[in-house]
Structure formats: structure tokens, C-alpha cells
Amino acid sequence: MRNPKVAHRYAKSLLDLATERNEVDAVEKDMRLISSTIQESRDLELLLLSPVVKGDKKENILKALFGSHITEMTTGFIGIMTSKGREAVLAEVATHFLELTKKRKGILSAQVITATALTEEARAKINVIVSKLNSGGAVEIEESVDPAIVGGFVLKVEDKMIDASVLSQFRKLHREFDDDSYEAAL
Incomplete structure (x- = not known):
């Protein structure tokens, strides 16, 4: 059940409460644990999505799973969500919470997709590009490899995208050739 507005509201409320109680770092650690656990366990994800399993049972399972590994505030927050x-x-809330804490710390997140693994030189150049977009501030770059783009790179920073891939250039040429303007010129 994707519901980004609800997840964002819960994440913002949790961040406000954690800030008020000066526990942002501890709750951030909890949210990382929760996010990674749900991403790695399809069974847990399906359990949380299941309308058949009652909320109190889900809460008990989450308490048993995370128990002493998360703060009292996060445990209480999970209780509120299940009630x-x-x-x-919950997974979306954790993701939004982590994004909000990055934003608050001035860390800019970016994704770079290349046809092959980045070399250190290419990684340094991309760091410079993204750092300029953040006025020299801290950046966090997630790298992934997609051989389908043939060459070049695709860089996504927040709502901006730079597509310098060979695949996109091929597509652009294909669209130009489909446009019959070349025949009219002959």
C-alpha cells in the first residue's frame, strides 16, 4: 500500500518529536534498521500489508522482532501506527524519515547509473558535479550499473536528471529519423 502523503506526515511527526526530545540520531538508527529489515524480508512486508492479521498481533510481532534493538520512542511510535x-x-515512513534527516543535515542524495562500474576518477568527477549542486555541501551518491544504457551515465539529483547515456542519444536519433523532415529536404 503506497501512500507517500501519509508516510511523509508520520515521518515528519516522528522527526519533530525526536528533535524535541533530542533523540534524532537514535531514531534515525532505528529507522535504518526497520527499513533494511523490511526490505530484506518479503514475509515481513507481506505481514504488514495483510488485512487478515490484526494490528495488535502485528505490533507484538514487531516488538518481538525489534524489541531491545530500537528506542522506547520508536517502539511507542510503532504502537501508535498499528493502533x-x-x-x-511503516517502511515508507522509515524511508521518508531518513530523507528528512538528510535534508535537515544538508546532505544531498543522488543516484548515478552507468553501463559499467565507476572508476575512482569518474566517481570523483560526479562528486564534484553533485557537490556544486549542493553549494559545496555534503553529498551521498548511490551507484548502480545498468548495461542497457550502453555508455555514459544517468544522474538523478532530487527532481533533476541529467541523461548523458548512449541509449538516450540513440533514442533521440531514432525520433529524428522518424520525423520525415529529411525526405522533405531532398
Whole structure:
């Protein structure tokens, strides 16, 4: 159940509360644990999404799973979410919370997709590009490899995208040739 608005509201409320209690770092650690655990366990994800399993049972499972590994505040927050029937968006809340904490710390997140693994030289150049977009501030770059782009790179920073891939250039040429303007010129 994807519901980014609800997840964002819960994440913002949790961040506000954690800030008020000066526990942002501890809750951030909890959210990283929760996010990675749900991503790695399809069974847990399906359990949280299941309308058949009651909320109190889900809460007990989450307490047993995370128990002493998370703070009291996060445990209470999970309790509130399950009592409101919002446990299905827990993974999204964790993701939004981590994004909000990065933003608050001035860290800019970016994704770079290349046809082959980045060399150190290419990684340094991309760091410079993204760092300029963040006025020299801290950056966090997620790298992935997709051989389908043939060459070049695709860089995504927040809502901006630079597509310097060979695949996109091929597509652009294909569209130009489909446009019959070349025949008219002859």
C-alpha cells in the first residue's frame, strides 16, 4: 500500500518529536534498521500489508522482532501506527524519515547509473558535479550499473536528471529519423 502523503506526515511527526526530545540520531538508527529489515524480508512486508492479521498481533510481532534493538520512542511510535491501522506504511515512513534527516543535515542524495562500474576518477568527477549542486555541501551518491544504457551515465539529483547515456542519444536519433523532415529536404 503506497501512500507517500501519509508516510511523509508520520515521518515528519516522528522527526519533530525526536528533535524535541533530542533523540534524532537514535531514531534515525532505528529507522535504518526497520527499513533494511523490511526490505530484506518479503514475509515481513507481506505481514504488514495483510488485512487478515490484526494490528495488535502485528505490533507484538514487531516488538518481538525489534524489541531491545530500537528506542522506547520508536517502539511507542510503532504502537501508535498499528493502533491507527497504518503499519502497512511503516517502511515508507522509515524511508521518508531518513530523507528528512538528510535534508535537515544538508546532505544531498543522488543516484548515478552507468553501463559499467565507476572508476575512482569518474566517481570523483560526479562528486564534484553533485557537490556544486549542493553549494559545496555534503553529498551521498548511490551507484548502480545498468548495461542497457550502453555508455555514459544517468544522474538523478532530487527532481533533476541529467541523461548523458548512449541509449538516450540513440533514442533521440531514432525520433529524428522518424520525423520525415529529411525526405522533405531532398
